[in-house]
Structures are given as structure tokens and as C-alpha cells.
Amino acid sequence: MKRINLKTLSRSGLDEWILSVGEKKFRAAQLWSWMYQKNETDFTRMTDLARDFRGKLEETAEAGTLVLENLRVSAASGTRKYLWRLEDGLRVESVFIPDGVRRTVCVSSQVGCAMGCTFCATGTMGFVRNLSAFEILEQFLGVWRDVGEKPTNIVVMGMGEPFLNYDAVIRAMTILNHQEGSAMGARKITLSTSGIVPQILRFAEEKQPFQLAISLNASSDAQRSEIMPVNRT
CATH class of the missing domain: 1.10.150.530 (DNA polymerase; domain 1)
Structure with a gap:
């Protein structure tokens, strides 16, 4: 069984x-x-x-875990880059970024990405599948176990577009925010989107407590349209 x-x-x-x-x-x-x-x-x-x-x-x-397939550590900055193997053999990345008292984990929300941003290596993979809420939150927990202390911040901006996997991302962050558990403050949790407008509106309508970041990556609308196809929709 x-x-x-x-x-x-x-x-x-x-x-x-x-x-x-x-x-x-x-x-x-x-x-x-x-x-x-x-x-x-x-x-x-x-x-x-x-x-x-x-x-x-x-x-x-x-109490499920992901398989850590590879870990690279920067001697200069202490940044730690994780490659996790999922149950179906696919892989996703997470990054731990220490900066004084701030210890941030950047987690992925999808395998691959459909957005096609020209500056992003993940965009060249195309979209493979969404991650489950478990696969998202366990990246954070796995990094925590590795570094030996609870990180202070979470940013959902690794592989994938978080707002194209909205329900699983919100579920994962809600679990990590739960006061009987990890109790990560909502202001310490940031969702970064390339600009999926319907989900941005939904996020606002639901009054989600988490922080929202919109990835611009350009100094003008024309330049953004060149490098980010989402800007042309």
C-alpha cells in the first residue's frame, strides 16, 4: 500500500x-x-x-522530501544553488542567498516555463508541468534542513511563472505562513510575476497577505516587449 x-x-x-x-x-x-x-x-x-x-x-x-541531486556553493558569497529531483525524475532548482541577517530562499513553481523571456535560460526549456504545493514548499524546507536554521525570506521567482500555477503557489505559501507551523510572516513571502494580469487582479481581490513583485526587466515598454513576450499580450 x-x-x-x-x-x-x-x-x-x-x-x-x-x-x-x-x-x-x-x-x-x-x-x-x-x-x-x-x-x-x-x-x-x-x-x-x-x-x-x-x-x-x-x-x-x-513526511515527504525531495531528492537533492546537486549542490553548488559560492565560496565568495555563500550562495547555495540546489538541484532537486522530483518523483517523476524531472528536476527543479532553488537558491539560498545569505545577506547579513537576511537569509532568502528562491523557489521554483514550475518545471520549465511558457513565458519565453529572452534573457532566461528556463524559458528555452518550454513548459513541462506545474509543481504541486508540496514540491514548492519542500524546496524551502529542504534548504532549511541543509543550512541548519530557518531562512528569513521566501521569494517565488525560480523556474516558472508563479501566477500560471497560482493555486499551488498560494497553497504552499499559506502552509508555510501557518502560525502553528513554520510561521513565515506574510511580509517575508514574495511572489514574483512577469505580469499575468488576470491573476494579479485575483491576488488583489482575494486580499492575499503576501508581497507581490512584478518583473519589469526593461526601462521602456518597447524594450520590455522585445525581451518579454507577455508584454505584447
């Missing part, structure tokens, strides 16, 4: 799963804290859980 990846569940979804396996609801809060506040992936180290419950988790569930 395939084990359920608990990181694919929302906070309320974890409550429902816990009840479905015959456990008390408070166990969900404990698990959520271990996965997102303590960033633990090994059920055997979740020491305030009853031993029989930990055994049940080992048999039926997992």
Missing part, C-alpha cells in the same frame, strides 16, 4: 486524516508542528508522539 505524503495535506486535511485512522484530533497539531515548525521528517524522532502512533505513521504515511 502506498503511504500518504502528509505534506500534501492542508491543516484541516491533516485533521481529517488523523481522525480517519482512529487517532485523537490533537495528534494533527503535534504532527503539523513537527513537520513545519521543527522541520522533522523522521517519525521516530517525534518524541512526544506515542510509540504505537509512531509505528502506525511509519506503516501508513511519510
Whole structure:
């Protein structure tokens, strides 16, 4: 039987799963804290859980991770570039950028990208697929485990156009923002878009609490149209 990846569940979804396996609801809060506040992936180290419950988790569930295929570190700046392998064998990149007390993780939202910006290497790949919310948030958690302390900021501006994978990106950032877990402040989470207008309007209408950055990359509208096809739509 395939084990359920608990990181694919929302906070309320974890409550429902816990009840479905015959456990008390408070166990969900404990698990959520271990996965997102303590960033633990090994059920055997979740020491305030009853031993029989930990055994049940080992048999039926997992706190999923991505496979780190390659890591490059800049000796000059301390920047760390991660290449993650996904379950289907595809790969995405994340970057950790230390800058004094600010420690930023840049995460990807898609494999490839459909936007075709001329200055972007990912644009030459074309679009392959969207990442799931789990695949997005686990980039942040994986970097955190590697560097040994929680990063201070998240920017969704790696591979892909975040607003063409809007629902998964918002779900991932909402989980990382949850106060019982990683508790990343909404003002420390930035979504960067090349300018997908319908989703920008949706973002505003929903009153999402996160920061929004619009990538201009040019000093004039004409120049932007030359290098960013989205500007011509």
C-alpha cells in the first residue's frame, strides 16, 4: 500500500486524516508542528508522539522530501544553488542567498516555463508541468534542513511563472505562513510575476497577505516587449 505524503495535506486535511485512522484530533497539531515548525521528517524522532502512533505513521504515511541531486556553493558569497529531483525524475532548482541577517530562499513553481523571456535560460526549456504545493514548499524546507536554521525570506521567482500555477503557489505559501507551523510572516513571502494580469487582479481581490513583485526587466515598454513576450499580450 502506498503511504500518504502528509505534506500534501492542508491543516484541516491533516485533521481529517488523523481522525480517519482512529487517532485523537490533537495528534494533527503535534504532527503539523513537527513537520513545519521543527522541520522533522523522521517519525521516530517525534518524541512526544506515542510509540504505537509512531509505528502506525511509519506503516501508513511519510513526511515527504525531495531528492537533492546537486549542490553548488559560492565560496565568495555563500550562495547555495540546489538541484532537486522530483518523483517523476524531472528536476527543479532553488537558491539560498545569505545577506547579513537576511537569509532568502528562491523557489521554483514550475518545471520549465511558457513565458519565453529572452534573457532566461528556463524559458528555452518550454513548459513541462506545474509543481504541486508540496514540491514548492519542500524546496524551502529542504534548504532549511541543509543550512541548519530557518531562512528569513521566501521569494517565488525560480523556474516558472508563479501566477500560471497560482493555486499551488498560494497553497504552499499559506502552509508555510501557518502560525502553528513554520510561521513565515506574510511580509517575508514574495511572489514574483512577469505580469499575468488576470491573476494579479485575483491576488488583489482575494486580499492575499503576501508581497507581490512584478518583473519589469526593461526601462521602456518597447524594450520590455522585445525581451518579454507577455508584454505584447
